Amino acid sequence: MHIEIRKTLFNPWTELDRYQSNENHRIGACASFVGSMRDFNEGSKVNAMTLDYYPGMTEKQLEQIIQAQSSANDLDDALIIHRVGEIQPGETIVLVAAWSAHRKQAFDACRSIMENLKHSAPFWKKEVTDLGERWVEKNTAG
Amino acid sequence: MHIEIRKTLFNPWTELDRYQSNENHRIGACASFVGSMRDFNEGSKVNAMTLDYYPGMTEKQLEQIIQAQSSANDLDDALIIHRVGEIQPGETIVLVAAWSAHRKQAFDACRSIMENLKHSAPFWKKEVTDLGERWVEKNTAG
Amino acid sequence: MNVTVKFFASLKEQFSEPVMDVELSSDQTTVEDIWKKVSGSEQMPENVLSAINLEYAQAQQIVKAGDEVAFFPPVTGG
C-alpha cells in the first residue's frame, strides 16, 4: 500500500509500472483510475488550478479509505497518488489503483476508493479563469 | 479507438503511456483494467496457459463491444489489447481502458467492456497443470 | 452450394480437421443441420456455440452458400 501527495507533475503509467514491478504484484486483477485536469468547468474555460490540502489529515483519511476497501474487497494492494499545488490543463490530478485476485473486487475497490476520496479526503480546488480565481464549491456526482 | 490481439508479452502501462501520448487524450477520466495470469485455478497449480481465438470474429466482437459503450457512456476513446498463444504466470492477458469527460462514464464503460469481453469475445483458455492440459470451461463471475 | 465450417478450442481437437468444406443439402439447411452432418448426426449440445460470418448465430438459423459457419465452446477470455 502506498499513498503519496505529489507537488510536481507525474505520469500515472510510469508510476504504475514502477510500483508494480518493484512490489512484484503481478498476479490477478488491477483496476485503476486516472483523473486529469479539464480545461473547462461550469461553463468557463479554466486556465490553471491550485490544489490545497491538509498535510497530515489528508494522508490519514486516504489511509483509512484504503483500509476500509482492503477488508471489504480482499485487496492485495492499493496505490494513491494525488497532486497538490499549481496544475495545468491536461496534467494528472489523481491516480488510484487496486489489486486483487479477481476483477470484481479490484473494480469495486478502485471505484469506492475514488468516490470516498472525492467525498472525504481534504483537498480543495481553486480555478483560474478569465474572470479571475474561484474556489470549486462542490464535486461532480460520481 | 484501438483493438489489438497480441501474440507476445506486453507491458500494459507502457502501452497506455504510448497510446495516450500519441493520441493526446489527456483530458478528463481514464478507467483501466489489467488482467494477469494467475498461477492457480480451481484448486490446481497452473504452470502455463494457451489462449486460442477466432481471427476476424474476435476483433469484430470487440469492436461491437466498444461501440456499444461509446454511445452508452459518451466515451472519448477506448483501448483493448488481448494476449493469445502461450502465456506464463504473471503475464498480462488483457488490458481495457476507457476515456471520458467524467469518472462515472469511464468506470461504467471500462467495467462493461470487460464483462462483455468475458461474456462474448471468442477467446478460449487451456491450462497446463501438473495433471496435464485442460480447457477452462467457464469464466469466473464478474 | 458449399459452406466453410471452422472449429475452435476443444472442438478443434475433437474434429479431424479445424476447417472443412461442407455441402448444403438444401436451401433450408440450419446451423444445427450442419452440426449433425459434421459430428455424425448427434443433436447439437447446449454448450456448443455457433457463428455465421463472424456473428453469433442460433442453432435454427438458415445457412447460405458461401457462409463461414463456426462451432466453439463457451468463451473464456479476459
Add this chain to the structure above:
Amino acid sequence: MNVTVKFFASLKEQFSEPVMDVELSSDQTTVEDIWKKVSGSEQMPENVLSAINLEYAQAQQIVKAGDEVAFFPPVTGG
C-alpha cells in the same frame, strides 16, 4: 488550556491568519464555540466542516487542551 486552530482553502483567505492559538474558556468548549470565538460570534455555517486531531468532528464535539482544530469548506479533490 490552548488549542491550535487551522483554516484551509477559502476559509484560510477569510481569516487573518491560517493558524491561530485559541484559549479554551471552559472544559466544555465545543468546536462550534471555537468557531464563534474566532469568527466573531457567528453561528457555524452548515458548509463549514471541522476536524479535531486530523479526524472529522461534529460542531458539538468537546475540544481538549492541546487539540488541533481545523475548519474548512466541503472538499473538492480527485
